[in-house]
Amino acid sequence: MRSSNPQTPSSFEVLTPTRFLDRAAAVFADRLAIVDGERRFTYAEFHDRALRLTGVLAGLGVGPGDRVAVLCANSHTMLELHTAIPLRAAVMVPLNTRLSEPELKYIIEHSGARLLIATTEFAGTATRLAIGCPVRVVLADGQDADLEARMQEATPAMLSIDNEQALLAINYTSGTTGRPKGVMYHHRGAYLQALAMAYHTGLDTSSSYLWTLPMFHCNGWCFTWAVTAAGATHICLRAVDPAEIWRHVRHGVTHFSAAPTVLSMLAEYRGAHDGLGQPIEVTTGGAPPSPTLLHRMAQLNIHITHLYGMTETFGPAIINQWQREWDALDPPSSLR
């Protein structure tokens, strides 16, 4: 009885964000997991596709520690890859779709990726990147949907993760002050960050999360896994368009994350004059939102939570957690 370390195999489970989809498929099998344009997947379907995708990756030669670069819009493919790549014990390298081709080429080469998966929006870029760069391109969707064709015939080929600090993803910084630098994410960190995001934004089984935030940005602040952990619905948005955001916001979306510039676009959108029947929880970061913007958002029934983070911290690391007493504070005199 005097052992100070009770670890036994039966009492230890590795923290990995791949577990969230396993649980969601078991508990919320028939609930709506993903909306991506006209396509809709339940959690059972999402899970089945992610598992079959491990077989596709295996067939493409992807094994433990291999880097897989992804050049994807916010899409069901990107979400599926967020579970499938780690389930091959491989490493996701999400590419910022706004970078120039030389920058993308640098990151692919620096990361050591031999495989590049792209959604249809980036088919041309991906094909050009493969010229003079030893990377094989697989297109996920559109007319040349190689990935989709392979998935239909694949069977699962998962590998287990024994070390929760094994490498999960490499997220490259924006390179403002030099070459982009690769930040190494591990399974444990992403698992804990996903739980933090689900908890602090109050995601639950009745939530719908609109993907205004790019999924390539710190793995979408780990909301790629957090929304699944909560059994909520992912609403994919392949491009930021205020009219489209506003349409979703009026039809059941409960949460989204966006930079203040996106919120400003939304505030100025002509359809936004009459506010929302039910409140929406929004997390914002990057530049601080102005008092005027915060006031306008409150009028629209949009609750803002201000966060701060870095690529190095799995996304948001600091949160302005609301304290009830602050409700009684006066707004700045300019807004009175």
Added chain:
Amino acid sequence: MRSSNPQTPSSFEVLTPTRFLDRAAAVFADRLAIVDGERRFTYAEFHDRALRLTGVLAGLGVGPGDRVAVLCANSHTMLELHTAIPLRAAVMVPLNTRLSEPELKYIIEHSGARLLIATTEFAGTATRLAIGCPVRVVLADGQDADLEARMQEATPAMLSIDNEQALLAINYTSGTTGRPKGVMYHHRGAYLQALAMAYHTGLDTSSSYLWTLPMFHCNGWCFTWAVTAAGATHICLRAVDPAEIWRHVRHGVTHFSAAPTVLSMLAEYRGAHDGLGQPIEVTTGGAPPSPTLLHRMAQLNIHITHLYGMTETFGPAIINQWQREWDALDPPSSLR
């Protein structure tokens, strides 16, 4: 760049539930942390007391791995000990205050505890236990408040936890099928369970948790730490009394946990006829609540979540997580 294990000292932090009070004291210093009868403590005060309590424990000879038995009512002392004992790298042995003296004596001896801390309700029992049992008794409160006197003069004496699977507490099973068995809890498990409880019950900074559940029971299902993690308020209830519960429930309590028998007491309480203005979240376990009881609770505006767990699982391990579609289901014919 091909390392598959990015662990470095700078990217690793041990998961231990003692971190929650550190954060709460930093972020919610002036917020109400604990109400225990006439006594009230802010998070700054709660933190300060828990830290000074580590000095008291050090003065009593408590060091790494030492067992400290506690025979305490739901009280500020019990909450303070939940942070102070692990901060001495020592091991809490919470005693079920409803057990017989021979059973308590067996647990104290089996655990190897040399120190027993008791609140005033159990001063007599504790004194009798120390006869013929090599344990030193320290009384926490009441007229012989040795602990309180020592705390006034103590300075902090924390020890660090380097291994998150180090022993945190030993919770003894009820002994229904034989001698009580000691279940060994580690820091990591309690940290994760506390987050799970905070997340699944929606505890946040505006919550007040009423302590109807005994804190000695699986460390209060880890709510002893979860409420602190959320920056919510602990309302201590030293004995289960329906009139007292009902008084709290009408004055701002947002959450509590209770066995169905306690809920039945509450449903039948004569003051309970007119329901509540704001909903209360209640987690219940043990025996399944009957449809009649669930119906009555719904009438009172009390939302029930049904859980199942064991001493071996840090408290609740299975939760009936509500799915919106179920709102449309019919009640049993007997209740229509």
